[in-house]
Amino acid sequence: MRDGKGAVKRRAGVRLWLSAGWLAALVLVAVFAPWIAPKDPLAQDLFLGRLPPFWETGAEPGYLLGTDSLGRDVLSRIIFGARIALGVALVAGTITCVIGAALGLMAGFLRGWVDLVISRFIDIWMAFPPVLFSILLIAVMGPGLTSIIVAIVVIDWTRFARVVRAEAMAQGAMDYVASARVAGRGRWGVMVREILPNVLPTVVVLLTLEMGIAVIVEAILSFVNLSISTDDPTWGGMISEGRAAVYQAWWVLVFPLVALFLTVLAFSQLGEGLKDRFDPVLR
Amino acid sequence: MSFLSVRNLSARVKGGPVLLRRVSLEVAAGEVRGLVGESGAGKSMIGKAVLGILPQSVVVTGGEIWLDGVDLLALPVAERRRRIGATAALIPQDPLTALNPSRRIGGQITDRLVDILGWERGRAERRALELLGEVQIAEPARVLRNYPHELSGGMRQRILIASAFAAEPKLIVADEPTTALDVTVQKQILKLIAGMQARHGTALLFVTHDLGVVSKVCQSLSVLYGGMVVEDATVRDFFAAPRHAYSAALLAATPKYTDPLASLTPVPDAVIAAVQAEVAAFEGNMFGGGNG
Numbered sequence: 001m002r003d004g005k006g007a008v009k010r011r012a013g014v015r016l017w018l019s020a021g022w023l024a025a026l027v028l029v030a031v032f033a034p035w036i037a038p039k040d041p042l043a044q045d046l047f048l049g050r051l052p053p054f055w056e057t058g059a060e061p062g063y064l065l066g067t068d069s070l071g072r073d074v075l076s077r078i079i080f081g082a083r084i085a086l087g088v089a090l091v092a093g094t095i096t097c098v099i100g101a102a103l104g105l106m107a108g109f110l111r112g113w114v115d116l117v118i119s120r121f122i123d124i125w126m127a128f129p130p131v132l133f134s135i136l137l138i139a140v141m142g143p144g145l146t147s148i149i150v151a152i153v154v155i156d157w158t159r160f161a162r163v164v165r166a167e168a169m170a171q172g173a174m175d176y177v178a179s180a181r182v183a184g185r186g187r188w189g190v191m192v193r194e195i196l197p198n199v200l201p202t203v204v205v206l207l208t209l210e211m212g213i214a215v216i217v218e219a220i221l222s223f224v225n226l227s228i229s230t231d232d233p234t235w236g237g238m239i240s241e242g243r244a245a246v247y248q249a250w251w252v253l254v255f256p257l258v259a260l261f262l263t264v265l266a267f268s269q270l271g272e273g274l275k276d277r278f279d280p281v282l283r
Numbered sequence: 284m285s286f287l288s289v290r291n292l293s294a295r296v297k298g299g300p301v302l303l304r305r306v307s308l309e310v311a312a313g314e315v316r317g318l319v320g321e322s323g324a325g326k327s328m329i330g331k332a333v334l335g336i337l338p339q340s341v342v343v344t345g346g347e348i349w350l351d352g353v354d355l356l357a358l359p360v361a362e363r364r365r366r367i368g369a370t371a372a373l374i375p376q377d378p379l380t381a382l383n384p385s386r387r388i389g390g391q392i393t394d395r396l397v398d399i400l401g402w403e404r405g406r407a408e409r410r411a412l413e414l415l416g417e418v419q420i421a422e423p424a425r426v427l428r429n430y431p432h433e434l435s436g437g438m439r440q441r442i443l444i445a446s447a448f449a450a451e452p453k454l455i456v457a458d459e460p461t462t463a464l465d466v467t468v469q470k471q472i473l474k475l476i477a478g479m480q481a482r483h484g485t486a487l488l489f490v491t492h493d494l495g496v497v498s499k500v501c502q503s504l505s506v507l508y509g510g511m512v513v514e515d516a517t518v519r520d521f522f523a524a525p526r527h528a529y530s531a532a533l534l535a536a537t538p539k540y541t542d543p544l545a546s547l548t549p550v551p552d553a554v555i556a557a558v559q560a561e562v563a564a565f566e567g568n569m570f571g572g573g574n575g
Contacts, residue, residue, distance in 0.1 A: 174381070176382055179373055182335075182367060183399065184398060198384060200385070
């Protein structure tokens, strides 16, 4: 048993480091994009359109991953696209998490009419089809990063609220809560000091998953042209453009897709890895 | 006057069954009173009512709980909470869920000292060390930095006992403190609780279903059936000659350690039927007789 447990632990460690490593690299790249990117991501040069990546014949030095139909450098666009993807992931993920977790915690621990109101609200909210809802929202608010973030928050807070509510309910039934109340702690005190630390591992996992989802949602909305202007480098926008010319220039589609895939995967694996590492009960 | 005095306490599940039927009991300062009954008799509910930790679905429908000369039920919630926190404590049933898994032991013991009694952290920590020594935990300084999952069930129960005595409460409610432990540990824990109780002179409300434990630890006891007190006696009188037929049957049903091969005697059906009839009649009384 010991060996088996050890092996699982080691795998979790590798997973954690790989995913954290990729995300850390991505954050660095995003922050220092203007210095790292070899070209201007917006500079078009129609004479250099659809250049292949460096290992294929006909590649031009300086354009490592080739260019798109308008002659823009794919690598530079992916690098600048990381800024938008990570920015949306961070901001939207965090806001969603805070709102959803707070409501879920209150519903699950305070119970009574608070739970009744919040739970019904969640049920009704979840009855809206999410994709339609977000498209509608952006149609009303106009395209742009802010509307994407708002759309993600508005749609996904229920995910946190439901899970955290269930978890808080389970924790609230434990004897340590009774002990804390006998020791004179009020309901809010118990909720923040006793329950919150115990739902935190779950919240962290959900948060990382949510960041992955935010990256995807941003890509989807860019894909259907509801994000920011098509000129700006977003991964979804690149995939959309690449799709049109996939038979002539596959690299325009594939490279941003790989970046998107790895990032979303890294987010979800980071969550799992963190849970294994920091959950005191699993540890 | 008694330190804890529960008078005609009634409680029920909101829109559901009645849990307590005009329960009255007294615990004098420094006295140990057993609260005995089968599952669902309401014995834990009394303890919870006294400590103000009844589940949200349960409402008190009548009666008074006097703790140290104050009727708790007449106080505003915050004041009640403070008063209970300063004078009473709980030794919970299941040591595995009674410590917060994500916090270190030290903070869980010192919380009450710092928050309610307003001690400085350093003084509270010295007190925690001293208490862990008193409940015979080796290396108390290390244990204070441990998380609950790093300790055994018996250790955790010792910590909970230390924590209950931390603020020198006048009353401790022990809610089946040995049920979740195995037999060898049970004995040590019982001895420990009895010893601590005697040394600190704390009144103890000892909730249990084990009459053997009552005979060893308590001075008096209340026997409950269906949320009603059927007998209230001193331990000496009770074990010599229980007055109520149900208590007598319960006593006869206790397995004897001296004769482990003897077959178990269940409580006879006739006795159960009789006590149920009594409860029903009492309930009739309760609703017929107004608020008396």
